[in-house]
Amino acid sequence: MSKMELRLAGSGGQGVILATVILAEAAVIAGKNTAQSQSYGPEARGGSCKAEVIVSDERIGFTKVQHPSFLMALTQKSLDQYGQGLPKDCLVLADDSLTIPVCLVENRVVKLPILRTAAEKVGKAFTANIVAVAAVNRLLGLVDDEHLKEAVFMHIPKGTEAINGKALEEGFRLADSVKAE
Amino acid sequence: MAKVDMTDVREKDVNVSDLVFKYMRPEHLPHIWCPGCGNGIIMRDVAQAIEDLKINRNNLVVVSGIGCSSRAAGYFDCSTIHTTHGRAIAFATGIKMARPELEVVVLTGDGDASAIGGNHLIHAARRNIGITVIVMNNTIYGMTGGQYSPTTPTGDYGTTAPYGNIDRPFDVALLAAAAGATYAAHGDCFHVPETTRLIRDGIAHKGFSIIEVADVCPTYYGRKNKKGSAVDMMRNQKENFVTAAQAKRMSPEELEGRYVLGVIQELDFPEYTEAYEKVIEKAQGGAK
Amino acid sequence: MAKRVLMQGNEACVEGAIAAGMRFYAGYPITPSTEIAEVSALRLPQVGGKFIQMEDELASIACAIGASATGVKAMTATSGPGFSLKQENLGYACLAEIPLVVVDVQRSGPSTGLPTSPSQGDVMMARWGTHGDHPIIVISPSSVRETYELAIRCFNLSEKYRTPVIFLMDEIVGHLREGVEIPEAGTFEIVDRPVPEHYYPKKHAYHLEEGELVPKMAPFGAGERYNVTGLLHDDTGFPTNNNKIAGDLVERLMKKIDDNYDDIVTxxxxxxxxxxxxxxxxxxxxxxxxxxxxxxxxxxxxxxxxxxxxxxxxxxxxxxxxxxxxxxxxxxxxxxxxxxxxxxxxxxxxxxxxxxxxxxxxxxxxxxxxxxxxxx
The missing domain is CATH 3.40.50.920 (Rossmann fold)
Structure with missing residues (x-):
């Protein structure tokens, strides 16, 4: 891996921004270069929401994602919006509740039950972003699992370690199910 | 009385109060104000209050804004800062917040404190930061030549109210009281002992205090509004203004239209810089 | 060894400022600089410093200048509309020679503009925004790490030259998160304003001794009992109408920056x-x-x-x-x-x-x- 450009999208409140912050934190722990940014304003308060993180072994120039190597979408609206104009080699991870738009016909699309796993298996819907970062990291091989765990524990409220630890495990398991296919 | 020996004072045998030598910068006197202006009297009241409270001048900061009133800061022999128009209270807040051990007195005017600086006045009162604000209210913009201010009575004249002022005036002390000032009082130029006491108590008060002092501006307000000479204007304060003690003995009818001197609000709330010390303790992991 | 952490640009600005000795912050919320106020509110009391949220932008800079007059390193931060409002007192700090760091995280303008969008439209305001001829130092960072380092440099220059320094950030860097190597204390230079050796009531607080870059500055309350004003003044710190003295003062202020180009410009x-x-x-x-x-x-x-x-x-x-x-x-x-x-x-x-x-x-x-x- 020399440079990965990740875009994570969803609706405000799903923790998409925090997910990119955690991935960036993990990259720093792993000694890599990273640049994380997000859309601000009304979008962050309930509308469609997008955040980006670049992870690279090299010095990062331009800090915005130009040629996404990965898109994750948790809502239909964000998938339809940010799925437009992606490079054909961009991997797409969509929640399995979503319908894949025609524009992604040439892309590799992975559907995983991220939201359902958080709500039902982990037992708390708010852990969806932690399930997601685990799945993303396992799919892309960004950093060691231990680095990711360390990053997650830096950014969650005290007292939620157990449930978020479970979310991580479930996320890893989801990604492994794809890899095994 | 001390003998005068200062290059800037032209009449060397004039009687000068000891307060001038003790708390002022004689080399910068006489002051720039017009003959008959009340600012000098208020300045003396402040000096007397400082004397009464035995405040160390090294520990005293006098802050002012812009306008006739605000030139007073430079005459005091302590740390003095003549700031920008309206912002004296904001500067003073920074000084007090950074060094709560300093005694901070703001000398300001009606325009400075209640027009361009009105926002800072109400918010300093709301926070209850331990500064003392003395408003020299001459009901006019004197430095710029007689425009009506937020305290000019309705119907009075100014150069920008050639047909009479249609604005309603502020009672500045009452405004600050409504905003939460824990000490608010009215003083004037004529009743020197009373006003000095109010200023002294205001400085001694822990928390935000304001003393609005009815000033005398014969040059602009007086002349524009046919109030007579400076002496006439002082006589008006003598005859029509009443002290709190006098007011107690008067009927509502007798008090109608009278300016009553004295404290209008005194409350007990935590002082802001002390409250912030608790924030520091909390941030550093509990009580020290 | 330097510690490497993930930080947002605005956060790095505060951490750098604290490393430089900033112990006072007065501000007003405005996008995209608000995190600077938020992080200051959290961090300053932890290091014994003070944070105050003022009623408006005018009060914020005035309050910071007041704090600095007592010898405390002070900062305020804002964005375009607030930077417009701060201009008058910026000039005050220039003339009264009170050290201060003013951060402007630029956003799209004019007027309310696009509050969350990047811009560099305040470059000329940073130079000429306050009225009258005045010296100014403006520094602009291009990465989060540099934001940390340059925040320190802003304070150092401000203290050394007794002048406000504008830290001209932009939304691109202010809202960016990157890894930052936090240098250990003692591995970087910290400059403090020159203060007199002994404090005594001083008649010439703005007198410049031979070989001095700026007059020494006693903190309020130390015993010097001098006057500060926004009027053109002589070396006693009192207003003057003498045109020769007025002109000499403005020239001295301009030259203290111009003559030190090599030290200031990087x-x-x-x-x-x-x-x-x-x-x-x-x-x-x-x-x-x-x-x-x-x-x-x-x-x-x-x-x-x-x-x-x-x-x-x-x-x-x-x-x-x-x-x-x-x-x-x-x-x-x-x-x-x-x-x-x-x-x-x-x-x-x-x-x-x-x-x-x-x-x-x-x-x-x-x-x-x-x-x-x-x-x-």
Whole structure:
């Protein structure tokens, strides 16, 4: 891996921004270069929401994602919006509740039950972003699992370690199910 | 009385109060104000209050804004800062917040404190930061030549109210009281002992205090509004203004239209810089 | 060993400031600088400092100046609309020679503009916004790490020259998260304002001794009992109507910055050794330039980057050297050409100058810069 450009999208409140912050934190722990940014304003308060993180072994120039190597979408609206104009080699991870738009016909699309796993298996819907970062990291091989765990524990409220630890495990398991296919 | 020996004072045998030598910068006197202006009297009241409270001048900061009133800061022999128009209270807040051990007195005017600086006045009162604000209210913009201010009575004249002022005036002390000032009082130029006491108590008060002092501006307000000479204007304060003690003995009818001197609000709330010390303790992991 | 942590630009600004000795912050919430207030509110009491949220932008800068007068290193931060409001007291700090750091995280304007979108439209306001001739130092960071380091430098220059320093950030860097190496205390220089050896009532608080850069500054309450004013004053600190003294004062203020160009002005050059095209960028625009340079070099263009880190005073001497060496300078900035005219003034006799500007709230992309490199 020399440079990965990740875009994570969803609706405000799903923790998409925090997910990119955690991935960036993990990259720093792993000694890599990273640049994380997000859309601000009304979008962050309930509308469609997008955040980006670049992870690279090299010095990062331009800090915005130009040629996404990965898109994750948790809502239909964000998938339809940010799925437009992606490079054909961009991997797409969509929640399995979503319908894949025609524009992604040439892309590799992975559907995983991220939201359902958080709500039902982990037992708390708010852990969806932690399930997601685990799945993303396992799919892309960004950093060691231990680095990711360390990053997650830096950014969650005290007292939620157990449930978020479970979310991580479930996320890893989801990604492994794809890899095994 | 001390003998005068200062290059800037032209009449060397004039009687000068000891307060001038003790708390002022004689080399910068006489002051720039017009003959008959009340600012000098208020300045003396402040000096007397400082004397009464035995405040160390090294520990005293006098802050002012812009306008006739605000030139007073430079005459005091302590740390003095003549700031920008309206912002004296904001500067003073920074000084007090950074060094709560300093005694901070703001000398300001009606325009400075209640027009361009009105926002800072109400918010300093709301926070209850331990500064003392003395408003020299001459009901006019004197430095710029007689425009009506937020305290000019309705119907009075100014150069920008050639047909009479249609604005309603502020009672500045009452405004600050409504905003939460824990000490608010009215003083004037004529009743020197009373006003000095109010200023002294205001400085001694822990928390935000304001003393609005009815000033005398014969040059602009007086002349524009046919109030007579400076002496006439002082006589008006003598005859029509009443002290709190006098007011107690008067009927509502007798008090109608009278300016009553004295404290209008005194409350007990935590002082802001002390409250912030608790924030520091909390941030550093509990009580020290 | 330096610790490496993930930090947002705005956060790095506060951490750098605290490392420099900042112990007072007064501010008012405004996007995209609000995190600077939030992090200050959290961090300052932890190190024994003070934070206060003031009623408006005017009060914020006034409050910070007041704190600085007592000898405490103070900062305020804002964005475009608030920076407009702070201008009067910025001039006060220049004239009264009170150290202060003012952060402006620029956003799209004019007026309320696009509050969350990047811009560099305050470059000229930073130079000339307050009325009257005055000296100013303006510094602009292009990465989160540099934000930390330059926040320290802003304080150092402010203290050394007894003048406000403007830390001109932009939304690109302010809201960016990157890894930052936090240097250990003691591994970087900290400058404190010159103070008198003994405090005693002083008649000439603004008197400049032979060989001094600025007059020594006693904190309020130490015993000097001097006067500070925003009126032109003599060396006693009292107002003067003497035109000779007034003129000498303004000249001294201007010269204390102009005469120390070498100490104040810093620039960065990347790939300029063999370049015949130079990109002139500053602040967050540097990031697009770095990628544009890589793309252009891959296509065979000899492109380098010239970046003023100190925005004002204008890095004229270094730019003149660049202009003599290259055949084209491409100026890229998030405004309608504010620095372009400055660059043209210095460079146009020696090389051609092209321009990439953006005022629609989006970021200049590497492709847009590349286009101006490839253009015949």
């Amino acid at each position: 620039t960065e050059e990347v790939g300029m050794e063999d370049a015949d095209i130079a990109l002139y960028v500053y602040g967050g625009t540097m990031r697009a330039a770095l990628t544009a340079m890589e793309m252009a070099r891959a296509k065979g263009f000899k492109v380098g980057i010239f970046r003023p880190v100190t925005i004002w005073p204008f890095a004229e001497r270094e730019l003149r050297e660049v202009a003599k060496k290259v055949k084209r300078i491409v100026v890229a900035e998030h405004n309608y050409g504010q620095m372009l005219r400055e660059v043209e003034r210095v460079a146009k006799d020696d090389c051609e100058v092209r321009f990439v500007g953006k005022v629609n709230g989006t970021v200049i992309t590497p492709e847009e810069i590349l286009q101006k490199i490839e253009e015949a």
